[in-house]
Amino acid sequence: MATYKEIKGTDIQVVSSDPANPVLGQIWYNTTSQTLKGVKFSSSGSWATGGNLNTARGSVGNAGTQTAGLAFGGGTPPISNLTEEYDGSSWTAGGNLGTDRDYLSGCGLQTAALGFGGENGSPTLVDTEEYDGSAWTAGGNLATSRSDFQGCGTQTAGLAFGGETPGVNLTKATEEYNGTSWTAGGNLNNFVDFGSGFGTQTAAVCFGGEPSPPTTENYDGTTWTVAPGVLNTERTRTGGAGTQTAGLAFGGRDPSPAPSNATESYDGSVWTTDSNIGTARYNVRGAGIQTAGLAFGGFTPTAQAATEEYNAGGPVTVTISGS
Numbered sequence: 669m670a671t672y673k674e675i676k677g678t679d680i681q682v683v684s685s686d687p688a689n690p691v692l693g694q695i696w697y698n699t700t701s702q703t704l705k706g707v708k709f710s711s712s713g714s715w716a717t718g719g720n721l722n723t724a725r726g727s728v729g730n731a732g733t734q735t736a737g738l739a740f741g742g743g744t745p746p747i748s749n750l751t752e753e754y755d756g757s758s759w760t761a762g763g764n765l766g767t768d769r770d771y772l773s774g775c776g777l778q779t780a781a782l783g784f785g786g787e788n789g790s791p792t793l794v795d796t797e798e799y800d801g802s803a804w805t806a807g808g809n810l811a812t813s814r815s816d817f818q819g820c821g822t823q824t825a826g827l828a829f830g831g832e833t834p835g836v837n838l839t840k841a842t843e844e845y846n847g848t849s850w851t852a853g854g855n856l857n858n859f860v861d862f863g864s865g866f867g868t869q870t871a872a873v874c875f876g877g878e879p880s881p882p883t884t885e886n887y888d889g890t891t892w893t894v895a896p897g898v899l900n901t902e903r904t905r906t907g908g909a910g911t912q913t914a915g916l917a918f919g920g921r922d923p924s925p926a927p928s929n930a931t932e933s934y935d936g937s938v939w940t941t942d943s944n945i946g947t948a949r950y951n952v953r954g955a956g957i958q959t960a961g962l963a964f965g966g967f968t969p970t971a972q973a974a975t976e977e978y979n980a981g982g983p984v985t986v987t988i989s990g991s
Contacts, residue, residue: 680704692983704988712943715931718975720757723750726967729765729774731781732976733800734960738762738778738799739953743770744971747788749798753778754962754975763803767795773819773828780823782807782845785831787815792834797847798823798981808849812841818865818874823847825869827887829862830877842887844869854891859884864908864917866954871912873934876920877904886912886936897938901930907954909961909978912936916978917960921950927968931978933958937962947974 681687681696686705690696695706721739728742733757742748747770751762763784772786772793781803786793792815796807808826817831824847833839838861842853855875863877870889876882881902884895899906899917906920906928913936920928929948932939945952945963952966959980966972 672912687952688782690983697741697986700876701990702989705985706988707983708932708986710989713959713978713980714943715945715963715976715978717946718756718964718977719754719974720973721964722761722973723748723752723760724965724971724973725770726949726951726965726971727770727772728953728965729772729781729786729854730779730955730964731776731783732955732962734956734962736778737955737962737964738774740774740781740799740804741765741769741772741786742965746904751804751896755966762801763799765804766797766806767793769793769795771815771817771962773817775819775821775826776823782819782821784819784826784845785810785814785817792832796850803956808845810850811843811852812839814839814841816862818860818863818877820865820867820872821845821869827853827865827869828893829853829865829872829874830856830863832861833963842892853889853913854864854887856892857886857894858885860885862904862905864920864954866908866910866915867912872906873908873912873915875899875908875917875934880923884934884939895937897934899939900932900941901928903928903930903950905950905952907963907966909951909954909956909963910934910958914958916942916954916958918945918954918961918963918978919947919949919952919966925950927966943978945978946976947972949974959962977991 949966
């Protein structure tokens with residue numbers, strides 16, 4: 669039988685510890701673990717632990733990217749007005765919201781964010797606030813007070829959709845923000861409470877939530893269209909990040925109702941099961957894009973400070989066999 673050297677022209681590398689920066693296709697034998705290892709390409713992404721929030725809480729407002737995230741408001745309990753900024757490693761205090769609230773929504777960047785709606789006790793709010801990277805100032809009020817709803821977009825082109833209005837009445841209403849005021853957009857096809865969303869004002873996604881079974885809808889700036897795909901794991905109170913054609917859904921609560929660690933990726937039409945988030949939790953929030961996502965906060969049911977970072981698939985080290 670031909671040896672590996674006769675076939676490949678070289679021996680397999682023998683090392684006592686794995687190479688620091690192995691490349692795709694590289695193979696070696698680790699004498700310490702007595703295993704044959706190599707590097708292959710994985711189409712699935714993976715979650716890694718990031719720096720914890722300074723204050724554990726769920727149902728926060730969210731904005732930003734994986735390396736410049738923003739968390740504001742939420743419940744610890746009690747209801748909070750705290751803002752924290754993430755630098756890709758740790759969270760530091762930012763300027764406080766003008767109004768304490770949870771179950772609010774948010775969008776935009778760490779230095780140009782929008783926070784709107786939510787609850788302060790029992791009443792739902794219309795209040796909108798704008799963040800400049802250090803302080804919040806009042807913006808134009810929502811036309812419909814709401815909580816447990818979804819939002820996405822930017823500080824000057826925001827989107828709010830679904831949720832609950834006073835008296836626990838569900839709404840299909842969509843509103844669009846132009847940097848000054850909110851105006852009516854096209855209604856959702858279905859009522860969605862405790863759902864999630866991502867994207868832009870003219871290319872948004874609404875998914876998950878209640879009532880059961882939840883649908884997925886895509887928005888084009890005028891009209892919502894029901895997508896053919898639904899989440900493979902039915903759940904509510906889910907986190908999300910990304911764009912209309914490249915998104916992520918993670919965490920949430922299943923009908924049990926137990927906290928979920930499921931993650932799924934979205935291509936604009938269907939959902940595909942991905943790598944599980946490390947901490948199963950609901951009312952978790954997200955930021956960033958599909959290939960570089962951020963998940964923070966939530967409940968298990970106790971308030972969580974955990975932050976996790978999602979990175980796209982690529983080269984991964986695998987064990988081929990043991991001795």
